[in-house]
Amino acid sequence: MTLHNRGVFMPRTKMRVAILATAVGLAAALVPSPASAGACGAGGNYFDGFYYNPNDVGHLMRGSHATIVARPSTQCTGSENFSTSWTMWEGGTTGLQYVQAGFMKITSHGFTEVFSEYNNGTGHTRYYSGVQAVDGSTAVFETRWSFNSVACPSTTNCASTYKGNTLLQRTPFDPTNWPSPYYNEVFGETSNVEANVPGSPSSPTTFSAIKYINGNNAHVSQPCGMTARLDIPSRWAQDTPACDQRRVWTK
Amino acid sequence: MRRLLSTSVATCIAAGAVVLATHVGAGAEDAYTEGQARSTETPVRFRFDDPRGEARVSAGAAVAAVRAAGHLPEGVRPVVALGQFTDRDFGPVVNGDVQPLIKDRLAYVLTFEAPGRPGGGGVHTPTGGHAVIDGCRHTFVVDAISGDYLSGVEDCSR
Numbered sequence: 078m079t080l081h082n083r084g085v086f087m088p089r090t091k092m093r094v095a096i097l098a099t100a101v102g103l104a105a106a107l108v109p110s111p112a113s114a115g116a117c118g119a120g121g122n123y124f125d126g127f128y129y130n131p132n133d134v135g136h137l138m139r140g141s142h143a144t145i146v147a148r149p150s151t152q153c154t155g156s157e158n159f160s161t162s163w164t165m166w167e168g169g170t171t172g173l174q175y176v177q178a179g180f181m182k183i184t185s186h187g188f189t190e191v192f193s194e195y196n197n198g199t200g201h202t203r204y205y206s207g208v209q210a211v212d213g214s215t216a217v218f219e220t221r222w223s224f225n226s227v228a229c230p231s232t233t234n235c236a237s238t239y240k241g242n243t244l245l246q247r248t249p250f251d252p253t254n255w256p257s258p259y260y261n262e263v264f265g266e267t268s269n270v271e272a273n274v275p276g277s278p279s280s281p282t283t284f285s286a287i288k289y290i291n292g293n294n295a296h297v298s299q300p301c302g303m304t305a306r307l308d309i310p311s312r313w314a315q316d317t318p319a320c321d322q323r324r325v326w327t328k
Numbered sequence: 329m330r331r332l333l334s335t336s337v338a339t340c341i342a343a344g345a346v347v348l349a350t351h352v353g354a355g356a357e358d359a360y361t362e363g364q365a366r367s368t369e370t371p372v373r374f375r376f377d378d379p380r381g382e383a384r385v386s387a388g389a390a391v392a393a394v395r396a397a398g399h400l401p402e403g404v405r406p407v408v409a410l411g412q413f414t415d416r417d418f419g420p421v422v423n424g425d426v427q428p429l430i431k432d433r434l435a436y437v438l439t440f441e442a443p444g445r446p447g448g449g450g451v452h453t454p455t456g457g458h459a460v461i462d463g464c465r466h467t468f469v470v471d472a473i474s475g476d477y478l479s480g481v482e483d484c485s486r
Contacts, residue, residue: 122448122457157401157445165449172453173446187398194447200461200484201446204373205399205468206418207479228424242420243429246373264450268457306450 114185115271117153125274125313125325126264127303128167129289134300137292138259139222140236141166145179145263146283147210151327152185153271159183161192162275162282162325165262166220166236168255173198176252177262178218178238178245180210180275189275191216193238193245197252204246212280216240221290222253261289261299264306265313265325274313276326287321360391360438363409373418374437374467374481376411381434383410383472390436390470393477399468406438406468413437413469415479430479434472442466444484 131138143164150160163179173196181192189210194203210216219239229235234251237244252259263284265274276282287299301320307313315325387408394400413435419427444464448457461484468480 122453124450128451167449170452172449175449183398200486202485203482205480207477244421260451262450268445
């Protein structure tokens with residue numbers, strides 16, 4: 078019994094054994110985990126990460142790119158909730174026009190899974206790939222503009238999301254119709270204050286080889302100058318090992 | 329796998345399935361409503377054709393697999409149907425064409441409506457975030473031979 082996709086990911090049977098072994102090991106050693114999450118309160122969107130506007134260096138933006146290390150998250154209990162890490166191409170002014178891809182865990186009893194999501198301001202569509210990611214595994218995620226492509230589902234131009242070379246999702250709209258400027262983003266995010274962003278002080282969530290795709294369809298290494306956002310500084314943290322490498326975690 | 333009933337007793341239509349009968353398991357874990365798979369354009373990426381062959385895991389086990397993955401809210405009873413499943417948008421792209429990694433797989437499709445919470449852009453989303461959207465269409469798929477949860481879509485678009 079195995080999962081349908083491999084790469085850095087594990088067959089389900091092996092993963093169950095690994096999870097059991099890990100759980101036993103952690104229990105025996107009483108290793109402290111990231112700050113314990115509590116019962117879920119009111120839901121929303123809470124962020125720990127970085128963003129950048131390529132217009133600042135005269136570039137149009139046509140996609141985002143990052144290598145992300147999967148980390149488990151401790152989540153709140155009592156309602157549906159998520160904890161996630163992703164790369165995103167955002168436009169508009171409402172926070173509801175975006176294309177993203179990365180890892181997501183749903184509820185305290187779910188597992189970390191490759192996902193992708195788009196939103197044209199009229200409600201989101203989220204794809205769950207069923208691909209489970211173990212702690213420390215990495216994957217390259219990208220959002221990318223497709224110009225004059227027959228592959229776009231209902232428009233001439235659209236955006237596509239990828240894990241490596243594997244297509245995850247295509248939008249039924251052209252994101253370049255969004256009001257500019259556009260932003261390149263890497264974030265940890267939760268749906269509840271009480272949940273933990275993925276990562277711990279000893280094993281943070283790492284975003285590396287951060288890039289954006291410019292108007293010439295070239296991948297540009299993320300320069301210095303990303304802006305930080307940290308909604309819950311009492312519980313979460315972040316740092317910048319390099320301009321194109323960022324980390325987030327729960328204290 | 330319990331064979332599906334005749335479509336003549338279909339009583340209502342849900343996203344991706346025609347409802348045929350309701351089943352309540354010994355516990356809440358496997359409660360579901362039996363249906364018949366059909367191709368659906370919402371979401372556009374999932375294709376379902378008539379099933380070929382017999383499932384090796386029960387519909388209740390498929391429901392439990394989706395619940396274990398964190399995707400089935402408490403108190404929600406999905407419609408479950410058996411069919412040949414293809415995810416047309418998951419796979420490598422070769423010369424502009426997607427090569428589906430999951431193609432013509434005997435699978436259970438679970439559909440239900442439930443609220444969904446959007447992610448949000450990290451620049452413009454105000455502190456506290458966005459509101460939940462009611463009535464989102466959820467579709468999740470489980471391999472009917474191995475019992476593995478395969479994929480899903482939460483469609484809250486209007």
